[in-house]
């Protein structure tokens with residue numbers, strides 16, 4: 001019989017609690033911890049004070065391509081890529097840390113964090129499996145979330161080329177990328 005290390009389990013519960021507090025869906029916890037569904041459900045109710053929402057996770061890459069979400073997703077991915085390079089952490093801890101920093105960034109600019117932690121987690125998976133990537137903008141040199149077939153030479157990001165309906169200076173609600 002395999003004995004589960006108490007420390008490993010404590011670490012997993014801590015991760016799960018952090019994710020619940022960040023607003024993660026139950027599916028994220030199921031995927032990222034070895035805790036049983038029943039325990040996760042109890043933990044979820046205890047920490048958030050409510051039952052987890054039912055229904056499917058967002059599986060499409062479309063959301064990340066619309067204008068404002070793309071800028072938020074790109075901000076998150078830039079933080080994530082940076083942490084990936086400089087810090088040795090487990091994958092899910094990198095997502096958690098990057099998401100906390102993303103929240104700090106949006107709060108500092110009095111913006112609504114459009115990207116949920118569940119979407120942020122999905123985004124990392126999409127980039128990992130090559131469905132999305134980061135492409136350098138040919139005008140500002142910032143890196144933005146795009147489909148993998150984007151031609152970098154001609155690519156212009158949503159901040160350099162906001163849609164006509166977006167007021168100037170209101171770009172992504174004023175979100176600064178640099």
Ligand SMILES: [Zn+2]
Nearest residue numbers: 137140157160
């Ligand atoms: Zn640009």
